[in-house]
Amino acid sequence: xxxxxxxxxxxxxLNFQSSVISALKGVDRSAVFSYDEWQRPGGGGGISCACAxxxxxxxxxxxxxxxxxxxxxxxxxxxxxxxxxWPFRAxxxxxxxxxxxPYCPTAHANIRFISVGCPGESVWWFGGxxxxxxxxxxxxDTVHWHQAAAAACAPFxxxxxxxxxxTCDKYFFLKHRNEARGIGGLFFDDFNEKSFAHSFGxxxxxxxxxxxxxxxxxxxxxxxxxxxxxxxxxxxxxxxYVEFNLIYDRGTLFGLQSGGRTESILMSLxxxxxxxxxxxxxxxxxxxxxxxxxxxxxxxxxxxVK
Amino acid sequence: xxxxxxxxxxxxxLNFQSSVISALKGVDRSAVFSYDEWQRPGGGGGISCACAxxxxxxxxxxxxxxxxxxxxxxxxxxxxxxxxxWPFRAxxxxxxxxxxxPYCPTAHANIRFISVGCPGESVWWFGGxxxxxxxxxxxxDTVHWHQAAAAACAPFxxxxxxxxxxTCDKYFFLKHRNEARGIGGLFFDDFNEKSFAHSFGxxxxxxxxxxxxxxxxxxxxxxxxxxxxxxxxxxxxxxxYVEFNLIYDRGTLFGLQSGGRTESILMSLxxxxxxxxxxxxxxxxxxxxxxxxxxxxxxxxxxxVK
Numbered sequence: 001x002x003x004x005x006x007x008x009x010x011x012x013x014l015n016f017q018s019s020v021i022s023a024l025k026g027v028d029r030s031a032v033f034s035y036d037e038w039q040r041p042g043g044g045g046g047i048s049c050a051c052a053x054x055x056x057x058x059x060x061x062x063x064x065x066x067x068x069x070x071x072x073x074x075x076x077x078x079x080x081x082x083x084x085x086w087p088f089r090a091x092x093x094x095x096x097x098x099x100x101x102p103y104c105p106t107a108h109a110n111i112r113f114i115s116v117g118c119p120g121e122s123v124w125w126f127g128g129x130x131x132x133x134x135x136x137x138x139x140x141d142t143v144h145w146h147q148a149a150a151a152a153c154a155p156f157x158x159x160x161x162x163x164x165x166x167t168c169d170k171y172f173f174l175k176h177r178n179e180a181r182g183i184g185g186l187f188f189d190d191f192n193e194k195s196f197a198h199s200f201g202x203x204x205x206x207x208x209x210x211x212x213x214x215x216x217x218x219x220x221x222x223x224x225x226x227x228x229x230x231x232x233x234x235x236x237x238x239x240x241y242v243e244f245n246l247i248y249d250r251g252t253l254f255g256l257q258s259g260g261r262t263e264s265i266l267m268s269l270x271x272x273x274x275x276x277x278x279x280x281x282x283x284x285x286x287x288x289x290x291x292x293x294x295x296x297x298x299x300x301x302x303x304x305v306k
Numbered sequence: 307x308x309x310x311x312x313x314x315x316x317x318x319x320l321n322f323q324s325s326v327i328s329a330l331k332g333v334d335r336s337a338v339f340s341y342d343e344w345q346r347p348g349g350g351g352g353i354s355c356a357c358a359x360x361x362x363x364x365x366x367x368x369x370x371x372x373x374x375x376x377x378x379x380x381x382x383x384x385x386x387x388x389x390x391x392w393p394f395r396a397x398x399x400x401x402x403x404x405x406x407x408p409y410c411p412t413a414h415a416n417i418r419f420i421s422v423g424c425p426g427e428s429v430w431w432f433g434g435x436x437x438x439x440x441x442x443x444x445x446x447d448t449v450h451w452h453q454a455a456a457a458a459c460a461p462f463x464x465x466x467x468x469x470x471x472x473t474c475d476k477y478f479f480l481k482h483r484n485e486a487r488g489i490g491g492l493f494f495d496d497f498n499e500k501s502f503a504h505s506f507g508x509x510x511x512x513x514x515x516x517x518x519x520x521x522x523x524x525x526x527x528x529x530x531x532x533x534x535x536x537x538x539x540x541x542x543x544x545x546x547y548v549e550f551n552l553i554y555d556r557g558t559l560f561g562l563q564s565g566g567r568t569e570s571i572l573m574s575l576x577x578x579x580x581x582x583x584x585x586x587x588x589x590x591x592x593x594x595x596x597x598x599x600x601x602x603x604x605x606x607x608x609x610x611v612k
Contacts, residue, residue: 050583176562246552256482269581277356
């Protein structure tokens with residue numbers, strides 16, 4: 001592997017964080033973001049940026065972290081377990097946005113860069129992606145989301161989008177519910193193909209595609225009128241988000257295992273959530289359509305818009 | 307090991323489930339419990355019993371399950387990993403009660419019996435215990451709770467209570483928060499001391515001590531008046547309960563890994579929960595006292611009642 005330019009990644013990530021926050025402020029002028037800079041005793045730190053109780057955004061967290069450690073946790077790499085235990089540096093920007101309106105989807109994006117200090121070797125990779133978790137599905141929004149994902153990958157090779165989409169569908173899946181978390185998007189990990197410049201370019205392109213794709217949906221849906229039924233369904237479905245993040249999410253586990261800042265890591269959890277034993281949607285309802293149609297992985301780019 | 311009487315355990319567990327439900331109905335006459343019998347495709351099944359939206363009990367689940375499997379999941383035993391992979395039978399009664407009133411604590415109890423079909427050997431053990439998770443702490447309730455725990459263990463040896471209390475304090479601990487889940491109680495696992503009769507006797511004694519100890523607290527506190535501040539704090543603290551159950555709880559992981567019924571396993575999750583980024587209690591407040599005083603493991607039996 002060629003040598004990575006960690007400083008360039010660091011600079012881009014700080015800019016990426018700011019640009020997403022600006023884009024979210026563009027959608028929700030009432031949203032007040034507060035910044036917390038934190039230091040990690042073992043090395044590194046981060047900037048957590050949170051907003052709560054906005055008119056459009058019920059809760060949003062856009063976090064940057066840059067953490068050094070003496071022993072890479074096993075959860076850091078799916079494909080190279082032999083790297084666990086070596087000194088590492090992990091930088092990332094991670095965000096989760098929970099809108100107020102049940103017709104607006106929850107969104108998640110993350111770009112991370114990890115370098116490992118194996119003796120005599122330069123080992124590094126990028127990971128990340130973005131994915132969307134609607135409460136009420138819209139085919140046109142879903143197709144728009146996957147078009148943005150495909151466009152972000154296109155300059156870096158035609159094979160990337162189908163691969164990253166499939167990885168995303170597989171990753172954001174709740175085995176114990178036999179249910180996808182959302183309608184997917186992109187997910188990649190251990191990515192260090194061709195060169196550092198190529199890999200960094202791909203990571204940047206994915207990161208920069210996120211906010212425009214998502215804010216377009218928020219702009220379109222945040223004024224949709226809704227009642228108690230939709231709100232209760234949103235709170236119920238948010239339970240699935242919690243289940244995924246705490247049971248399966250490698251990013252969450254990596255953060256907690258590597259001594260990350262708990263409040264920043266768990267910023268992804270929804271502001272208000274509800275569990276109800278054995279709840280079932282009425283057959284044929286919009287709520288049933290979410291799980292029966294939208295949460296089944298499919299080739300959305302070729303799905304007819306109804 | 308001597309041969310266990312699995313039928314006797316089965317009969318006792320069904321009675322134990324019924325007796326807890328009766329005791330809860332005694333506290334909350336408005337509570338309506340619904341029963342679901344379920345079968346597991348791989349063998350066995352259970353009876354899930356749930357109530358929601360009672361006047362005292364916001365949500366309660368009291369579940370029996372009897373599951374057979376061809377390969378014991380690794381999460382089933384902490385101390386004997388060599389047993390993983392053998393055919394097994396796991397029976398258990400497990401309950402979590404989330405009361406409406408923030409001055410009433412959440413409670414959890416569980417008794418389980420596992421037998422493993424190793425060739426030429428009779429391997430079995432009991433596990434279980436009970437623990438309490440207050441939102442607002444009361445020294446007299448906490449001492450009462452630990453007195454009940456000590457009394458349940460006393461006939462089976464003086465060393466058991468301190469051992470099970472310590473195991474409970476260690477087990478119900480959120481590392482990522484550096485915080486106990488509650489004020490503890492009893493926890494034991496891999497218990498097969500002296501004889502089957504002795505071990506089953508201990509398990510029965512612990513199980514039967516739970517409902518009287520808990521309903522005494524509910525009777526005393528459920529009419530305490532409270533406002534939005536206490537309710538919001540309760541919803542916030544319930545988030546810690548979710549974090550523990552989904553990140554750490556071996557019972558939850560065992561259930562999900564062994565193909566248990568998801569709706570029954572996750573019945574333990576609270577009905578309504580809230581997460582707030584970086585929330586801090588006011589210094590010296592009742593809310594601060596919970597974490598600063600009550601959630602620190604201590605020798606409650608010798609704590610002066612204030």
